[in-house]
Amino acid sequence: MDWGGWAEEEVPPPTDADAPPVFDDPTDDVHPWELTPAEQRIYDAGFITGYELQSTAHTNEVAHLNHEADRLYRAAFDHRNCQCWKQHGT
Secondary structure, X not given: OOOOOHHHOOOOOOOHHHOOOOOOOHXXXXXXXXXXXXXXXXXXXXXXXXXXXXXXXXXXXXXXXXXXXHHHHHHHHOOOOOHHHHHHOO
């Protein structure tokens, strides 16, 4: 089989001209919100409370939702036990 010698051609390494165009940094327009010490304590307490609730109270609910999502995915897309899949192997 004749490949035309293309695989033997030397390809030059990429240069700066090959790089994609530079985009503006979107964080240039971001201005952080300065909190007072009292506001920071309230924010931190709310964050910690929300994190603790998510990690403890909703663990069973999240596990159930993950299980249900996996079950629905298998029912919709996993055809390994389906007749249509078994026909491909024969």
